[in-house]
Amino acid sequence: MGQPLADPVSAQFATNPPRDLPNRRNTELMLLAFAAGLVTIALVLVEANQEQELTLSILWLGLAYLGILSAAHLAVRRWAPYADPVLLPCVALLNGIGLVMIHRIDLAKAEKALQSGKEFSPEVTKQVLFTVVSLVLFVVVLVVVNDHRTLTRYGYTFGLIGIVALALPAVLPSSLSEVNGAKVWLKLPFFSIQPGEFAKILLMIFFASFLVSKRDLFMVAGKKFLGVELPRARDLGPILIAAAASIGILVLEKDLGTSLLYFSIILVMLYVATERVIWVVVGLSFFVAGCLIAYNLFTHVQQRVENWLNPLGPRYDELGGSYQLAQGLFGLGTGGVGGTGLGAGRPDIVPAASTDFITASIGEEIGFVGLAAVLMLYLLIAMRGMRSALAVRDTFGKLLGGGLAFTIVMQIFVVVGGVTALIPETGITAPFLSQGGSSLLANYILVALLLRISDAARKPATRPKPQQRQAPIAEAHTVMVQRPPAAGETNGRTT
């Protein structure tokens, strides 16, 4: 951890405290500049391939992007100086790729609108605005949550708010909550948000604080049932209620992707807290049972499964059929290994190309290589987060950090798994890439929390001790006597 001192002897004479652990903030700045550079190059490629005018304004856009990221970087420097230096640049790169892709699909949509004589307003301006707002929120979270452990105090409050936020769209009339058939919105006078995106984080904080406080009970107390030690009902109760509520609501809202996401997060956090695989087994059996029930009850679930098993099959042209999935696969196939080139493909053919299917757009234009790189970025973020969770000293931080890190990978697993027909397709957004304000805001909050935890993990342990030892300077001379004997020298003199 600490910088090894060259000579243990001279260390004792040091009048200054040992030097800080390098906080790697400069590394972060370099990486951010690199990310901004890549994003600028991507934008230039799109503009060139879309035969847009190449002007210096692109350079300015790139610099502006670097500018807002630098602001976030300065905030990290100030309020989380020891935070992991890789997280923010990875997020910045993903966000930048997302913006370029949304802009690229805007260009295609604009052309189509022009052909059919319709008005078109680009989506990317909104997304840029959301990016700025997200970064502001990111800084606010870093400042307000100066120690992640303070969050435990609001565990139950957050849990309640989370459940309410999640339930609100299901309860509200469709006119206030439905957009394109998905009843997961909250339509406010000036903008709409998806409360589910935020509830995800709130509920994770609740679970983490709850599980930590009851951890011992989970691990020891309880009856044995079929050789499994179960915790007492009153300890398990709140978590079961919360889990059932969140999943039940999501089923009512017909948002299967988010439901899957929530369920897996709860399961993972329970496993990490209790260190018992049996929870995963029990949870998975519940999940399989739930899937079977859902499959038998809901036709839209059956449709999804059919589309998944046979994306190019007879349901291609039907309502609720596999058209979107098939077009996504066509796009990915056309992209192949190297991709068609940024701006040179036709990702706009796929419905929801800039939201749920943005990974298909990326796969089409920068190919398998590009999509693999994007997946690696997500893995890097999650692994860095996991490393912070491992290194942080408090159990709440470990649990929350682990949950947040897992969320990133789970989301991308649901998204990319759905697009590539690994699992049935469900509509959720790719963190940082997809167009949409709620997702971006929520995921920036998530990263802010991860940075906070990583800062706590990498911050040098309490330093006061050596300072206390040095305080009485007058005694320093007596220490000198205890000088170790030089090699080969007899020490009979001192005795």
Added chain:
Amino acid sequence: MNTPLRKVGMAMLVMVVLLLGTDTYVQVVKADDYRTDSRNQRVLYDEYSRQRGQIVAPDGTILAGVKPSDDKFKFTRTYTDGPMYAPVTGYYSINYGAGGTERVEDDVLNGSDPRLFVRRLSDMVTGRDPRGGNVKLTIDPKVQKAAYDLMTQRGYTGAVVAMEPKTGRILAMVSTPSYDPNALATHGSDQNTAWKKFTDDPANPLINRAISENYPPGSTFKLVTATAALESGIGPDTQVSTAPNVQLPGTSTTLENYGGETCPGNTFKDALAHSCNVPFATFSGQLGADKMKAAAANFGIGQSDLTVPLKVAQSTVGSLDSQGALYQSGIGQRDVRLTPLQDCLLSATVANGGMAMKPQLVQSILAPDLSTIDDVDPEQLTGKPALSAENDKILTDMMIASEGFTKGGGKDPALKIASKTGTAEHGSDSKNTPPHAWYTGFAPSDDPQIAVSVIVENGGNRGLAATGGSVAAEIGRAAIAAHLGGG
């Protein structure tokens, strides 16, 4: 808690590896399947951005060409005299796909045909933009124009087909009313407007009446009945009934000559020349279904897979399952249905000494630099002559006589035409529905260069009084004249 966290970390790694695995499957293993799936519009869009080959007439007229466009598709399809050649060229639209020759010769025109492989390779090496090959059609623009102009001047709905009897090469293929494929080739929203206009039009301009529709051929079918009779040994001077009508066997219905008149002559020869119905109905009844069907088959009637290479609708003589049906079918009514192209084949077969040649619209495939890659050789259609050389001579003479009695405009003794007219009743109330007017013939009768068939739907502008001679003959003669250089 670090042990489970590490395990979750491992699980995350596994999940991403799984994603990489499926993505490899989609983007590497299955990529070609997805790329080439017919429902993948990307391939289509790429084609629209490539310089498409031209469709040309043998005299060099460019029927379908390209001009550069300043949008993302790079090129726009252009058609010369769009409506006139639309049945020949078809259309090429980004939103609505391709039709006609544009569709059936798409591989050549877009450059993906295997015969263009070497050129494609050299394009790749030299870095030249890939271009499509060209298709040279058999169309004679003079004939096409003469027929189309006259059909549209008169405001007729119908079709004209002309072909070279010796080779089966189609010299003209006109369908009216027509549409302008230029309107579908635009890249803007006006192509949607045009498509809607064409599909909503009750006159169905998008239908190629020359090959996609079949009609009762009326008296032009007597050429088939006459062939069956001649081949069965009935001579041209055989005595026939001159009665104005005959009762259909097994029914109380009567079958009349045109206008209920008695036949002006009492020989087989006279019966064809004056197109008397009673003798031909009787012949058909005498010969029976088998002989009638065999005669029809030798003209190509009944072939279901004929392509020129545009798909041609099947022509049929019907089931001929009773004497009544035979009587009516013998004069081209009842269930007999011919496409105008098949009707043209009747004359063309007689003109070619009795052998039907496979109709062909494409003469050759050309490379982008206009060098010939592939020629389409003339082929026999059925491989069996429809009638012997002597009988062919007899039938030709009968058709010359028929032309002599046929009225209508455009008569020119220099053309030496042999022909047969037809006036086909149709519809549920056939006596009060204007009949289809037919004319089929060839010229010059001593050395046939062109066979032609004309149908004018619903009597053209003459209504119930329309006959093949008064309405259709003029157009057929104009087409012949255009080809033989007489007019």
